[in-house]
Amino acid sequence: MDFKAKLVETIRSRKFLYASAAVAFVAILPLFVRSEYIVGNVLTLMIIFALYASSWNLLAYSGQGSLGHAAFLGIGGFASALLATKLGLPPIIGLFVGGLFSAGIGFLIGLACVRLKAWFLAMVTFGFSVIVVTIISQFDTFFGGMIGFQTPTLFPQPQAFPFYYATLAIVAVSIGAIFWVMKSKLGLAFKAIRENELEARMIGINTGKYKLLAFVISTFFAGLAGGLYAQSILFIQVSIFEPYYSFLPLIMAVIGGLGTIEGPIIGSVIIVSIDSFLPLADKFLQPLSPLFPGVSNVGPPLRLVGLGLFLILVVIFLPKGITSLLQKAYGYLRPYLSKVYDYFREDTSKVKKIEGK
């Protein structure tokens, strides 16, 4: 089958329809929200973290659970920001060069990691993120130190709406690429390695090569997400390497559904919403504060306790994440949805036939 036929088939497939419906939905969302603050600080972050969590998820798809992905987020962010400020490169090029830079470092770390078992790998990646923080803090005149520095943005003036659409376009293409990788022969190899590395090697898969490839692809997208993140919050500082940012994609992917394409996206929507909207509910927690004398604001710690419990409960009772719930719902809705789908499909084929005549 040649490339063109494959492309046509992809475009006419059911998944592509759903994906484009999802992108269209995200694209018109700001028209209803209208608030510049929410679009810039909530929706944009959701999209960026969806890419970041997807990149982590791809690595986990090949059986490698990283605990130091923040290192690559930060490297991408710092590289793209520095390229723009020190060399004066246009931010859009800096973004991708930052991603490539992150992938290059990911390649080197991946070389060390491919031979390691799950928890060893987790340790090395975590350790690597600590090392990066130390090195960057050492050269604080160049990297801006604890305070960080301002990052140039894609558009001359930081505007929420254009940046939102630019981010959406980049992320949609990137997640599409990740999906393509996961469904291609490459993804099949990743899956085989995850299930049983020894058997994968027996059937002729060069496990080292494929694991390294997963590392490079994943760190490229993590770096890209880092560049976007630095631009969306307008500055970058060393705190981007904190373990919190390493655990974030993991929590998102697990809550959403590990190893699925929609899982990290759903997880990102949930976690960013919790982070952004739950502080508004802090005032309802204030009656609890006499219980904990000496704590100025009981909101943030209580919220994080809730997040931890939520993660544990999801792992115990819903091991496939929230996606599995949605899949159940989809199972019920499927007959109705396919009617709609068939209607569209028949319609287009009729149009084609008429055109053909």
Added chain:
Amino acid sequence: MRKYVKLIEMITPAGLAETLLWGVANGCIYILLATGLNLIFGVMKLVNFAHGQLLMVGAFVAYEVTTIAGLNPYLSIFVAMGSVAFIGILLEKFAFRRVRGTEKLNEIFISLGLIYVFQNVATLFWEKNYNIRIPSPLGGLSLSLGEISIGYDRILAMVIVSIILIGLVLLTKKTKFGLAMRATSQKSDAAMLMGININRVYIYTFAIGAALAGAAGALYGILFPFNPAIGALPTIKGFAIIIIGGLGSIPGAVIGGLLYGIAENMAVYLLGGIWQDAIAFALLIIVLVIRPTGIFGQKGE
């Protein structure tokens, strides 16, 4: 660069010897933590990333017991061990047992959730006591040998750690329960067929590992200032030590812990405080690149 030249000029043999000794003392705390982790990993094949949080809880329990009940800080170690062991039993029973036998990553996810829970519950109760230390009657007193001096607290910590380790070795080698533990660690299915109650072995193993973390926490609180956020790094360091020392062996954990403590203190002495964590992790990565199974680890598995 000039900064480092200055630092190198300050190095003296006595300073090096003192750093070595202090490194051994710090290593003792890591040994306790790593042994607990190693025990849990060896018997249950469980990766508990929240182990450092148990250390933090142990430190706060010891602090409360010392300041409120007025107990001697060195006796409070036992209280910390007991209460953290109880927490460990609850964790095993209600969280880790539920995901046993499912995918390996699930345990890591559960322990990450536990990190959030422990750290923030501790923040709620103890935020007001930021960077405190357990008041020790020996605090500030130190033994000096020529130019080298070391606090009595550190010497006592080394003695206590040695006693606990000897007790642990006796438990695993000489008692019937130790035999059951070793059998389970080799092959849990076969152990079950021999009439060993695996669930009970698991729960006691986790409790012992947690108790070691509690003891480490009390000692940590005597030697260093602590706060609700200290747990994260010790866990990772504990794992680093296990990896350096090889999985499942207590002597390996002891050697690994000492090496690690010394390397860390040397990094602080030679390069400055900011390098403390990075050098140790660099060491770990180098070890893993050269020998993916750790220095003393066996081939296979």
